[in-house]
Amino acid sequence: MAKVAILTGYGINADNELKQAFIAAGAEKAERIHINDMIEKPEILDEYHILGFPGGFSFGDHLGSGLVMAHLFKQNLKDVLDKFIADGKLIIGICNGFQVLVKMGVLPNFDGKWTQEVSLIHNNTGVFENSWLNVRFNPASKCVWTEGLDDMDIPIRHGEGRFITKDAATLKKIEDLNLNAVIYNDRNPNGSEHDIAGITDTTGRILGLMPHPEAFLVPENHPMWRRKEIKEAAGLKLLRNGVQYIDSRF
C-alpha cells in the first residue's frame, strides 16, 4: 500500500492539500515531513514509496524559483534520493516542486548525474497568474502518472512557469523520448517552449508539472461546476495513477 512523504518547510505552502489529495486518491498514508527532519534523518524516506515536492514559494523564490530549496536538498539528500529512484519508487513535483526538481537536475536527468538541462523562468507576461486551463497528456509518454489520461481542466498558479531548455538539441531529445508528458492544450499561459507544462524522466516514474492536480480535490473546485456536471475531481486521477502503480508493485 502506497505511503507518501510530502516535503514541507521554508515557504512550501501547498503541502496540506497534496496530503489530502493523496489520501483521497487511495494512499494508505500521507505525511508532511519538514526538510530539516529529512536532513536530520534521511533514512526516514525508506518508509515511503512516493515523494511529493509541493507547490509554494520555497525561500520566497528570492534567488529564482525553487533554487535555494534545490541546493539545500541536493547538498544533503542526493544519495538518498538516488536510492529512492533506483528502488523503483515515484516522485512528483508540482509548481514550485517542479521548479526544485528541474533546478536540482532530477528532471530530465539525461546524464544520471543531476545536471540541470532545462529551466522554468519568469512568465513571458512578467506577472503571476491564477487561472484554469486545459492540458493534454502525451499518449506516447511512458510516464506512470499520466498513463491513460487524455486531457484535463486544471488550475495554474505561478509567476515562473515558462519552460525552456538548454538548447534545441535538449528540446528535441525531450520530445523524441516523449518526456513531454503534460502539454498546454487550449492556451500557453507563460511562453513555454512547445507548450510544455510538465515533463517526466527516462524512467517515467518522476513527474514535474506546473499545473496543480491537488487543487482539483472535489468537483466544486472546478470553475464550471455550477454550469455543467463535473463527475469527478480530475486532478485525483493523476495522483491515483501513482498510488495504483505502487500498490501493484510494493
Add this chain to the structure above:
Amino acid sequence: MRTEVYYRDPAIDGRARKTLAKLQSSVNPGITNVGIADVYLTKNIRGMTPELATFLFSDAVAQRTNNDDFLADSNYVPDWRYIAEVTYRPGVTNPTAITSRKAIETALGRKLASDEMVQTAVQYLIAGPELSDTEVADMLTSFFNPLVQQAEFISREEWATEKLPAFYPYKVAASEVSIKEFDLAAMDDQQLMKLSEERLLALNLQEMQSVRKYFADPEVIAARKAAGMGRATDVELEMIGQTWSEHCKHKIFGADIEYTDTEKNTKENIKSLYASYIKKTTKDLWDKKPFLRSVFSDNSGVVEFDKDNLVCFKVETHNSPSALDPYGGAITGIVGVNRDIIGTGKGARPFFNTDFLCFGDPDTPDDAIPGNLLHPKTVMSGVHHGIIDGGNQSGIPTVAGGFLFDDSYTGKPLVFCGTGGIMPAEMEGEGTWIKHINPGDKAVMLGGRIGKDGIHGATFSSLVLDEASPVSAVQIGDPITQKKMSDFLMEARDLGLYKGITDNGAGGLSSSLGEMAEYSGGIVIDLDKCPLKYQGLAPWEILVSESQERMSLAVEEKNLKAFLELAEKRDVEATIVGEFNDSGYLNILGGGRLSALLSMDFLHKGLPSMKLKAVWERKGQPDVKLQDTCLKCALKQILSDPNVSSRETLVRQYDHEVGAVSVVKPFVGVNSDAPSDGAVLKPVYNSTKGVTVTHGICPRVGDWDTYNMALCAVDEAYRSHIALGGDPDSASVLDNFCWPDPVKSEKTPDGEYKLAQLVRTCKGVNRICLDYGLPLISGKDSMKNDASMNGKKVSVRPTLLISLMGMIKDVSKAMTSDFKAAGDAVYILGNTTGKMGGSTYEKLSKGSLGESPAVDTEVAFDMYKKLSCAIEKGIVASCHDMSDGGLAVCVCESAMGGMCGCTIDTGKLPGVKADFEDARTLFCESPSRFVVSVKKENCAEFEKIMAGTPFARAGETNSGDEIIFRKGDKELIKIGLADVISAWKREI
C-alpha cells in the same frame, strides 16, 4: 564581491518585457529596450568564490553571471543610455538578502558572522532616447521608493568615470543606549504638549496631565523610590504613549459624546459609541446566536464552524504606511493581519485573505496631486504588488476583495487587509478560544529580530499625514520568515507547548506584552535580552519597534525546553524576554537598569475619557429631477467606471485557490470572467460545509446621511451572502471605520458634523444588525485619515467597510451570478425606490442627485429568508446581488456570465413609480435587490416560495447576443454583448 545575474538572452526575460511596456506607457514611448540584472554584493565572507556565487545565485540553464564585472560593459543591452540600480536602505528588511545569507550558510555549512555581509540590488539597463529630467524622475518613481530604497542612477556619459559600488553603505545610525528622564512635575501645560509632540507620543493635554499627576502621586513616588526609580523615563512615556494611542485604545469610540440632532431637535449623551452600539448589538444577539465563541476580546472574532472546528475573522487597515510606501505598507498589512489570526485563542491557521483597497481616482491629472503625495496609480500599483506578494508567498488564498476609487482617497489610501482562520474547537478538553497566562510563565519573543523599522507606527497613524511624517514608521514584511514561524507555531500548538499567544503589531512588545500581562496581572520585561538586528537601539526603541514577523508567547516552565528545541529545529529564533507575574506592575529592565515601573491599573485604566460634541444637521436637497440622457451611453459609461469595470487583470495575479478550498471564485460564467458576489470556501476537506466571504461598502451613500450608508453597507454584505446561497441565520460581521478626524479643532472646524456622521453610522449598524440577526464579532477604527500637504487638506469620505463571514450548510448548493441557459425566466427581486444619492450615476453626473436610499429591513429580511429557501431547494439557476451601477449593470453582468441575450421590462418592477425617469429606474442603486434566473419548469414553485415579497418576472434570457431593456413597448436600451464586454473590460 559583486555578482550580477541576468537571463542568457534579454528577450526571454518576462520581467524586463513588462518593465519595458510600463516605461513606454508611463515615461516615454521611445524607450526601446530594458535589461534587468539581479545583483548580489558580498563582503568579508570567508570561503566565498566567484564559482560559488555563480552556483548559488544563478540558474545554470537560463542565466549568466558576471563576478566583479559589469553587465553595462557587455553587449547585453548594447545601446543602453541609463543605468538605475535599486537597493534597500540600511536597516530596511530585504527578504532577498535574508535568503541569500541562508543559501550561503547552507553551502558553507556554517552560520555567517556579523561582519560577513550580504546585500542585494536590482539593476535596470535602459535603452532609448535621451530623457528629460521629469521623465527620469518618472522612471525612477516606477523603480523605487526613496523612503525605503536608494538608487544609483548613471548615464552612459557618466559611466566612463562613475561605476556601480562594490558594496552599498550599510550602517544604521546608532542611538544612544541610555535612559532619559523627564521632570514632569516641573513642566507647565505648554511644556507637556511640547514633550508629547517632540517624542511623537500623540497624547493630548488632558492625557499628558494625567501622566504628570500619576508621577506626582505620593504613593507612586514612594513605590518608585523603593525600587530605585525617580523621574519618569523615556521608556515609561513611550509605553504610555503606545498603550494610550488612538490606534490601540480607540479613544474616540470610547468618548463621552453629547449628540445633538438639529433635524429632530433632540439631544442625547452617549457614553462610548463602542459600548452603546457595537458591543451592545452582539450582547443583545448573544442568546440567539449559539455559534458565537469569542467576540471583541481577542485578536479576531471567533465563531463555531462545526462541532470540531472554529473559524475566526479579522480585518485591519494599513492606511498611513501604505500612503508612504504602498508596497511595504500593503505587504505588512497582510502579514500583520495574518498574525492576528495566528495569535487568536490558542492559535489559528489562516485559510483566506480578503482585501478591500480604496484609492484616489486613477485618472487624476498629475498636477492635481498635492505636495509630495504619490499619484493614485503609483499607490495602487505598489499596494497591489504588496497584496500579491503578501498573500501568494504566504500560501493563503486572496478572495472576495475589491477596489474602490474616490477622489477623497488621494490623501490617504484605505488598505483593508482581512484574514480568516480555522482551529480545532477543543484542545485538552478546553475551548481553543480561551487564553491563559499565569504568574511564572515565561514571556518569549519569536520570529524576526528587532531593528529601528516601524518605530512609532501606532502613534504615527494617530496623526495627520504631513511633510514631517517619520520614515521609520515604514516597514517591509517578509512573508517567508513569517511562514516559517507560523508553520512552527501550528506544530507547537498541536503539541501543547505554549499557553498564550499574541502578535507583535502596532506598538511592538509594548503592546503585545502589555496586553498579555493583563491576564496574569503583571510582568517583568528585560529589553537587554531582546535579539537585535544591529547594535545601537535605545531601550525605548526596542520596546516600541514594530519590526515584523514577531509573536509574543507565554510558555510554561515545564514546556520551555521542548518549545525552544523545536524552534531551533525549525530555524525560528525564540528568546525568553521576561516573565509574567501578578505584581500589579509592569517592570522593564533596559540599558542595564530598571527603566520602567508602571502600575498596570494606571496603564490600562488611567486614560481619561474624551468628552466630545457631535452635531447633526441635514444638508442637501432630498430629490433632484434627472436630465434627459442617452441611456445606452450612460450604461456604457457606468460599465467603464473604475468602480464597476472588470478587475480581472489585477485579481488574476492573486493566488485565489491555494489550499484547494475554493468553491465560488472571483470570476464565474462561461468564460470565467464575470464578477461573482463574493467567495464560497470549503475549509475542511472531509466536510461539505462551507463559509462565505463578502463585503459591503458605499461611502458616497453617506454624503446624504451616514445612517443610510451603514444600512446599505450591512445590507450589501448580507445580501451577497444570501446570493451565494449562505445560511441566513448564520453569519457574522466585522465593522471597520475609516474616518477623517472627527474632533473639532482649528484644523478641523467641521469636527462636530463629522463626529455626528460617526454617531449616525453606529446607530445604523446597530439597527440593521439587530434586524438581520448579524452579530458584530470584531472591528477596527482608524480615525485620522487626513493628509495635509502644502496647506491643502485631503480627507477621506467617512467610510464604513462591513465584512461578513457566513456559513453555507452544503457547498454543493452554492449559487453563482451567471445566467445559466437561454429561455430561463429573469426575476427582479426587491423594491426599486429610485433614490439616486450615492449611486455611480450620481458620481458620473458630478453633482448631488439628492437623497440616498435607506433599507426596509423587515421587507428585505423576509425576502432573504425566502430566497435562500428557494436556492437551497435547487430551483434557482442564478442569483446576482444588485449593487454598483444598479439594475442595468447587474443584468449585463449576469448576461456576460452566461454569454446570452435577455430582455427586461422595467415597467414591471416592484417599487417603480409612474413618474420615474427611465435613467432612475435603470441606474438607481436601491439596496435589497437581486437579479435571479429560474428555469421555466421551476417558476411556479419559485413564485410560490417568494409570495409576499416584492418581486417581478421581468423578462427572459435568450440565445441571442443582445441585452434589451424596455418599458412596456418602449425600447430603452438595446446593446450587444460585445459592446457590454468591451466597455466593462477597461484596463484600470
